[in-house]
Amino acid sequence: MPITVKTFTSTHDAAAALSSDRSARYLGGGTLVMRALNEGDISISTVVRANDHAMSRIDATGSRITLGAGVTFARILAERELAFLHAAARSIGGPAVRNMGTVGGNLFAPVPYGDFTVAMLALDATVSLQGGLGGRDIPVEEFLQSRDRQAGALVLAISFAKPGSADAFRYRKVARIKPKGGAVITLAAHLPANGGRIVGARVAFGSMAATPIRARAAERALEGRSLDSSTINAAAAAAVEGTSPGDNALASAWYRREIVGVHLRRLLSGQE
Numbered sequence: 168m169p170i171t172v173k174t175f176t177s178t179h180d181a182a183a184a185l186s187s188d189r190s191a192r193y194l195g196g197g198t199l200v201m202r203a204l205n206e207g208d209i210s211i212s213t214v215v216r217a218n219d220h221a222m223s224r225i226d227a228t229g230s231r232i233t234l235g236a237g238v239t240f241a242r243i244l245a246e247r248e249l250a251f252l253h254a255a256a257r258s259i260g261g262p263a264v265r266n267m268g269t270v271g272g273n274l275f276a277p278v279p280y281g282d283f284t285v286a287m288l289a290l291d292a293t294v295s296l297q298g299g300l301g302g303r304d305i306p307v308e309e310f311l312q313s314r315d316r317q318a319g320a321l322v323l324a325i326s327f328a329k330p331g332s333a334d335a336f337r338y339r340k341v342a343r344i345k346p347k348g349g350a351v352i353t354l355a356a357h358l359p360a361n362g363g364r365i366v367g368a369r370v371a372f373g374s375m376a377a378t379p380i381r382a383r384a385a386e387r388a389l390e391g392r393s394l395d396s397s398t399i400n401a402a403a404a405a406a407v408e409g410t411s412p413g414d415n416a417l418a419s420a421w422y423r424r425e426i427v428g429v430h431l432r433r434l435l436s437g438q439e
Contacts, residue, residue: 170204174216181217182298182321191215195237195320196267198260199276215284218328222271222323225249233326236271240283255286255355257338261347271322274307275314278374279349279417282340284311285379288371289355290336292327298321310423311378335359339434341426343417350374351418352427355436360392367390370402370431375410375423384408385431394435403432 173191175181185191191213194200204211222237229246234243240256244265249256258385259265259273259282273283274294298320307325311366330336338355342348353373358365368389370382373436385429386435392398433439 170211171213172216174218176215176218176220177261177433178222178321181215181219184215185321186298186319188213189319193217195269195272196239196262198268199272217321218281224324226326226417227329230329231326232329233324234270235324236322238270239266239268240268241266243270244345246339251333252283252286255283255340256286256337258282258342258353259347263301266345270325274310274322274325278377278413279415281350281379282350282353282373284352285371285373286336286355286389287327288340288379288381289338289357290327291357291369292325294325295323297323308381311312311380314378317353318362330357334437337434337437339430341430349417352412352423352430354427354430355428356390356431356434358435360394364391366391366400372406372410372427374418375412375427377411377413380410381429382406389435393418396436399432402435403428406431 174186183194190211192211193199194214194216207304222235222245223247224235225238227231227246240259242334243252243256259268270283273281287307294310295304295308336357340353341351350373352375357369357372359367368386370385371379372382385402388401389398390404407424411421412420414420
């Protein structure tokens with residue numbers, strides 16, 4: 168089946184092309200779309216591209232960080248201001264994948280991938296969309312809940328507030344093949360503190376549902392408390408609540424439910 172490639176100089180035109188053709192897919196780094204094409208996905212007949220430099224822009228100079236949808240994980244690893252995201256970026260595939268894979272594409276990655284999106288969910292990121300159901304900024308949590316209906320929208324950027332301290336943001340990926348294997352589970356936590364107590368706790372899991380999800384029961388166990396062993400144990404005990412993991416070649420749903428509390432405890436305790 169022949170594939171039509173359409174390249175536009177503006178994101179507006181690229182978004183219009185995506186919205187008007189159900190068989191069109193946007194090509195950023197290609198780590199998802201090219202794989203689908205190489206595996207014979209006949210639902211794709213048109214590939215859309217945009218040569219807009221704004222999509223590869225990084226703004227990390229202020230208190231709020233903006234990453235263009237076309238920013239690669241290799242770019243993130245080269246930015247000193249984004250050091251708190253280096254662990255998440257480094258956990259994405261090997262060097263070749265990190266050189267091509269993009270922030271925007273990762274939002275659409277299916278389980279057991281999409282690890283960077285787990286970090287974005289913990290950081291309460293906002294996704295900027297154009298076209299389709301877009302033309303607006305929406306919380307990444309809302310985006311993930313409606314992701315299957317966003318096929319006709321073009322992701323322009325993702326933005327979030329920079330963590331206030333070096334230890335406020337934490338990330339952990341559990342994989343059988345390190346460092347580039349698919350995730351058994353992925354965990355991220357943003358724990359802002361005021362007066363020694365956590366205020367605005369956000370904990371996110373990957374591979375514990377069909378898309379990355381917030382661990383709301385764990386958040387409630389952390390909120391308003393100091394991060395001591397009692398609080399950490401309470402959060403770990405609540406970790407599995409509200410999750411719905413599936414089985415795949417990497418792990419069973421039962422195994423994921425068994426270990427998520429263990430790894431949340433390690434994440435919150437600062438253990439390797």
